[in-house]
Amino acid sequence: xxxxxxxxxxxxxxxxxxxxxxxxxxxxxxxxxxxxxxxxxxxxxxxxxxxxxxxxxxxxxxxxxxxxxxxxxxxxxxxxxxxxxxxxxxxxxxxxxxxxxxxxxxxxxxxxxxxxxxxxxxxxxxxxxxxxxxxxxxxxxxxxxxxxxxxxxxxxxxxxxxxxxxxxxxxxxxxxxxxxxxxxxxxxxx
Numbered sequence: 001x002x003x004x005x006x007x008x009x010x011x012x013x014x015x016x017x018x019x020x021x022x023x024x025x026x027x028x029x030x031x032x033x034x035x036x037x038x039x040x041x042x043x044x045x046x047x048x049x050x051x052x053x054x055x056x057x058x059x060x061x062x063x064x065x066x067x068x069x070x071x072x073x074x075x076x077x078x079x080x081x082x083x084x085x086x087x088x089x090x091x092x093x094x095x096x097x098x099x100x101x102x103x104x105x106x107x108x109x110x111x112x113x114x115x116x117x118x119x120x121x122x123x124x125x126x127x128x129x130x131x132x133x134x135x136x137x138x139x140x141x142x143x144x145x146x147x148x149x150x151x152x153x154x155x156x157x158x159x160x161x162x163x164x165x166x167x168x169x170x171x172x173x174x175x176x177x178x179x180x181x182x183x184x185x186x187x188x189x190x
Contacts, residue, residue: 012075016093020114023119023155026163077113084129115181125151
């Protein structure tokens, strides 16, 4: 995959939160630890990506945006963990997707296989944010893993004080999501 010749699948994982103690950043770390054999998960932080501005883009991608594009280009697939703010996708994540979808028709995100998950301290998981995120990814023709849905509700009960995932069933769902993403990547590589 991706010209490595090793057969390993490279996944770029990022969380739609800037907070260091974010449950979604913790979920991304847990996913990297739970990755199946033959899969490498690179974690990318969205901090430093400026708000999308067409005037800025016209002068060239800012350094952090260029780094994001390069990381997407290296990856065979994407794993996105989203919080849910006001029943939707956080601005930082939507902004990152906006930058990733540039330039139109030639963006590195176009057609990239994606899996989505999310964690929240609330009762309902992140279903609405995930649905909203899927809409933005459909625009970019990204094939997506549909099952299992990883909707981590009551995150405080699933992670310890150091934000380590301690809930075995959730870890199993995350691993299965990665396995499905691996299968999706393989299907779209042919």
